[in-house]
Amino acid sequence: MHRYNIFIALxxxxxxxxxxxxxxxxxxxxxxxxxxxxxxxxxxxxxxCQDATRMANGIPCREPLVxxxxxxxxxxHYIWKxxxxxASCVLANNDVCAQFTYYFxxxxxxxxxxxxxxxxxxxxxxxxxCYTQVNGSFTTRTCLLLTRGNAILTYTLSVLACLTFxxxxxxLTVDYRTAAQMNTVKVVVKxxxxxxxxxxxxxxxxxxxxxxxxxxxxxxxxxxxxxxxLTAEYTTTNNELNQVVLWDKIILRGENAVLDFKNMNTKYYxxxxxxxxxxxxxxxxxLSWNIIPNAGLLPNIQAIGQHSFKFPTDYTQTKV
Ligand SMILES: *[C@@H]1O[C@H](CO)[C@@H](O)[C@H](O)[C@H]1NC(C)=O
Ligand SMILES: *[C@@H]1O[C@H](CO)[C@@H](O)[C@H](O)[C@H]1NC(C)=O
Ligand SMILES: *[C@@H]1O[C@H](CO)[C@@H](O)[C@H](O)[C@H]1NC(C)=O
Ligand SMILES: *[C@@H]1O[C@H](CO)[C@@H](O)[C@H](O)[C@H]1NC(C)=O
Numbered sequence: 014m015h016r017y018n019i020f021i022a023l024x025x026x027x028x029x030x031x032x033x034x035x036x037x038x039x040x041x042x043x044x045x046x047x048x049x050x051x052x053x054x055x056x057x058x059x060x061x062c063q064d065a066t067r068m069a070n071g072i073p074c075r076e077p078l079v080x081x082x083x084x085x086x087x088x089x090h091y092i093w094k095x096x097x098x099x100a101s102c103v104l105a106n107n108d109v110c111a112q113f114t115y116y117f118x119x120x121x122x123x124x125x126x127x128x129x130x131x132x133x134x135x136x137x138x139x140x141x142x143c144y145t146q147v148n149g150s151f152t153t154r155t156c157l158l159l160t161r162g163n164a165i166l167t168y169t170l171s172v173l174a175c176l177t178f179x180x181x182x183x184x185l186t187v188d189y190r191t192a193a194q195m196n197t198v199k200v201v202v203k204x205x206x207x208x209x210x211x212x213x214x215x216x217x218x219x220x221x222x223x224x225x226x227x228x229x230x231x232x233x234x235x236x237x238x239x240x241x242x243l244t245a246e247y248t249t250t251n252n253e254l255n256q257v258v259l260w261d262k263i264i265l266r267g268e269n270a271v272l273d274f275k276n277m278n279t280k281y282y283x284x285x286x287x288x289x290x291x292x293x294x295x296x297x298x299x300l301s302w303n304i305i306p307n308a309g310l311l312p313n314i315q316a317i318g319q320h321s322f323k324f325p326t327d328y329t330q331t332k333v
Contacts, residue, residue, distance in 0.1 A: 024176065024179050024180075025172075025176075027175070027179065028171075028172045028175035028176050028179065029172060031171070031175050038103055038104075039103075039104040040097075040101040040102060040103055040104055041101060041102050041104050041108075041109075041110035041111075041126065041127065041128045042089060042092070042093070042100060042101055042110070042112075042126035042127075043075050043100060043101050043102035043126060043127050043128060044075055044076070044077050044078070044079050044092070044100040044125075044126055045062070045065065045073075045074050045075050045076070045077075045078050045079065045123060045124070045125040045126075046078075046079045046080075046081070046086065046087050046123060046124045046125075047060075047065060047078055047079065047080050047123055048084070048115075048121060048122050048123035048124070049084035049085070049120075049121065050084065050122075051080040051084060052080065052081070052082060052083055052084045053080070053082045053083075055080065060078055061076065061078075062074035062075070062076055062078070065078060073113040073125040073127065074125055075125055075126065075127045077096070077099060077100055079092065079100070086121075086124075102127065102128040103128070104128050105128070107130060108128050108129060108130050109128075109129060109130070109131050109141070109157040110126070110127075110128060110157070111126070111127055111128070111129045111131060111155060111156065111157050112124060112125070112126050112127075112155070112156045113125045113127075113153060113154075113155050114153070114154045114155075114156070115151065115152070115153055116151070116152040116153070116154065117150055117151055117152075118150045119152075131155075131157050141157050142156075142157060143155065143156040143157075144156075180234070180235075181235075181308075181309055189231055189302075189304060189312055189314045190314055190315070190316065190317055191226060191227070191228055191230070191231065191316055191317065192226065192316065192317045192318050193224065193225070193226035193300045193316035193317070193318045194223075194224070194225040194226065194318060195222060195223065195224050195225075195243075195298050195300060195318065195319065195320035196222065196223040196320055197220050197221070197222050197223075197298065197320065197322040198220075198221040198222060198223060198275075198276050199219070199220060199221045199276075200218070200219070200220045200322055200323070200324060200325065201218070201219050201220075201324075201325060201329040202216055202217070202218050202219070202290045202291050202324045202325060202328060202329065203216070203217050203219070203328055203329055204216060204217075204288070204291070204328045205217050207284060214288075215284060215285055215286065215287060215288070216284070216285040216287070216288050216289060216290035216291055217282060217283065217284055217285075217290075218245075218283035218285070218290045218296075218324060219279075219283065220259075220279060220283065220322075221276045221277060221278055221279075222243070222260075222274075222276075222277055222279070222298065222320075223274060223275050223276065223277070224243070224272055224273075224274045224277065224300065225272065225273045225274070226272050226300065226316060227270065227271045227272070228241075228264065228270040228271075228272070228302070229270040229271060231270070231302075231304065232266055232270065234307075235306045235307050235308060235309060236266065236304055236305070236306060236307075237265075237266055237305045237306060237307050238263055238264060238265045238266060238305045239263070239264045239270070239302045239303070239304060239305070240261065240262075240263055240302060240303040240305060241261060241262045241263070241264065241300065241301070241302045242258050242260065242261040242262075242300075242301055242302070243258070243259050243260040243261070243279075243298060243299070243300050243301075244256055244257060244258050244259065244298070244299050244301065245257045245259055245283060245296050245297065245298055245299075246296070246297045246299060247289070247293055247295065247296040247297065248295075249285070249287065249289030249293075250289070251286060251287050251289060252286070252289075255285065255286075255289065257281075257283055257284070258281055259279040259280065259281055259283055259298075260277070260279050260280045260281070261280065290324045291324060291325075291326065291327070291328060292323075292324060292325070292326040293323065293324045294323045294324075295321055295323070296321065296322055296323070296324065297319050297320070297321050298319060298320045298321075298322070299315055299316070299319050300315070300316040300318075301313065301314065301315045301316065302314055302316075
C-alpha cells in the first residue's frame with residue numbers, strides 16, 4: 014500500500030511538471046514605448062514614468078520605458094527574447110493583457126502595454142476587443158489582447174490528460190506473458206465416421222490434460238476479463254498448420270485466476286479432416302488469452318510454456 018502511494022505521488026508530480034512546462038504562467042508585456050519623437054539621440058536616460066507623464070494623473074505608463082533607435086515601433090519579439098521577465102507581468106485570473114495607444118492627428122504618440130482588469134460601463138469584465146475614444150485631435154485606442162480567466166481550467170485539463178495518458182502507458186509496459194505448465198494425461202485416437210463432413214472415416218482424438226498457471230497479476234485496472242483458450246497445433250500432409258481449439262474459459266475480474274486443473278476433459282472435439290492424428294508424434298498444446306480491457310488495446314498473448322505429445326500408432330476400439 015505504501016509503495017502504491019509513492020507511485021501515485023510520482024505520477025501526479027510528473028503530470029504537474031508536464032502541465033507547468035506546457036502551460037507556463039501566462040504573462041503580458043508590461044512597458045511603455047515613448048513614441049516616435051524619441052530616438053537613440055534623445056536625452057531620456059534614467060527617465061521614469063513621472064518624467065514621461067509630467068505627473069499627470071490617469072495616464073497609463075509602465076516602466077521600463079522603451080525607445081527605439083529610429084523612433085519606429087519597438088520590436089516586441091526582440092523585447093520578449095531579451096527582456097522578457099523585466100518587461101512583462103504575470104497575468105492573474107480574470108485580468109487581460111491591455112495596450113493603450115495615444116494618437117494625435119492620426120499619428121501615434123506612444124503606447125503602453127500592461128496587465129489590467131478591464132470593466133465596461135456596466136461593470137462587466139471586458140475580455141477582448143479594441144475601444145477608441147476621440148477628443149479633438151487626440152485619439153486613444155485601447156486594445157485588450159486576450160483573457161486568461163480560464164488558465165486554471167486549461168491547467169487542470171492538461172494534468173488530467175497527462176494522468177490518463179500515463180495510466181494508459183502503465184498498462185502498455187505490463188508484461189502480460191506468463192508461464193503455464195501443461196501436460197497430457199490420457200491420449201487416444203479413434204477412427205469414426207464424421208457424418209457432419211462426409212461419409213469417410215476421420216480421426217478423432219481424445220485427451221485429458223493438466224493445466225497449472227497463475228494469471229492473477231494480469232488483472233490491472235484496465236483488465237475487465239480474460240478469455241483463455243487451449244489450442245492443439247500440428248502439421249499434416251493435408252495442411253501445413255492445423256489449429257484446433259480444445260478448451261476455453263472466461264475469467265472475470267475478481268474471480269480466482271490461479272488455475273490448477275487435473276485430468277481435465279477437452280470441451281470441443283478434436284477432429285482431423287483426414288487420418289492425420291494416428292501416430293502423429295508432434296502435436297503442440299498452447300495456452301493463449303485475449304485480454305478484454307476497459308479501454309484501449311486488446312492484446313492476444315501466448316503463455317510461456319507449451320507441451321508436445323504423440324498420438325498412439327493404433328486406433329482405440331474401446332469407448333472413451
Ligand atoms: C543612433 O543610431 C543611428 C543608427 O540608427 C546611428 O547612426 C547613431 O550614431 C546613433 N546615435 C547614438 C548617439 O548612438
Ligand atoms: C542614471 O542614474 C545613475 C544613478 O542612478 C547615474 O549614475 C547616471 O549618470 C544617470 N545617467 C544619466 C544619463 O542621467
Ligand atoms: C502619451 O501621449 C499622450 C498624448 O500626447 C500624453 O498625454 C501622455 O503623457 C503620453 N504618455 C507617456 C507615457 O508618455
Ligand atoms: C478632452 O481634452 C481636453 C484637453 O485636451 C480635456 O480638458 C477634456 O477633459 C478631454 N475630454 C475627455 C472626455 O477626455
